[in-house]
Amino acid sequence: MSTLPTAKELQAQIAQAEGAKASAALKAQAAAEAEHQAFLDRISKPSGLTDDQVLEKASHIIARAASNGLTSVQVFRFPNHLCADNGRMIDQAEEGWEKTLTGIPRELYDFWGRQLKPRGYHIKYEVIDRPNGIRGDIGVFLSWS
Structure with a gap:
């Protein structure tokens, strides 16, 4: 028989899931910012093309x-x-x-x-x-x- 989690256990699970979402969002934002900065670095210098x-x-x-x-x-x-x-x-x-x-x-x-x-x-x-x-x-x- 399965046991029903307590309200406190459910709140802990939700907090953990929300924390994981927030962490993933921060990683995605950091990656996007790094990509944007690399683009800016690239176009702020001469291309080197003839x-x-x-x-x-x-x-x-x-x-x-x-x-x-x-x-x-x-x-x-x-x-x-x-x-x-x-x-x-x-x-x-x-x-x-x-x-x-x-x-x-x-x-x-x-x-x-x-x-x-x-x-x-x-x-x-x-x-x-x-x-x-x-x-x-x-x-x-x-x-x-």
Whole structure:
């Protein structure tokens, strides 16, 4: 015959289960934060790619967008804090905003100037989200119209 657990035993089981859930949630959060930090570390430094490698990637992205009838495409997204002013000059469309760029966002701008601008492409950096009304991520868009 099975015995019915006492209320105290049930409370202990529930507390143990809740503790395990909380521990798993903390581990998942820590893993997500570590992954996000690794991403930020990666994009805050030069990519190490050559112009030919970047041009090949860009040509695939542009060809796919054009085949879908688009005249522009978002090619990158990054947190505003990769700008020296947290994206303020980009948000205000102030002259010299490109000087605030760092890491891969700067590398993309420089690549555009060397390789894509002479071919008639335009580039635009724009704040694309505002969580809780605060400036958020910045998108990089290429256009050819």
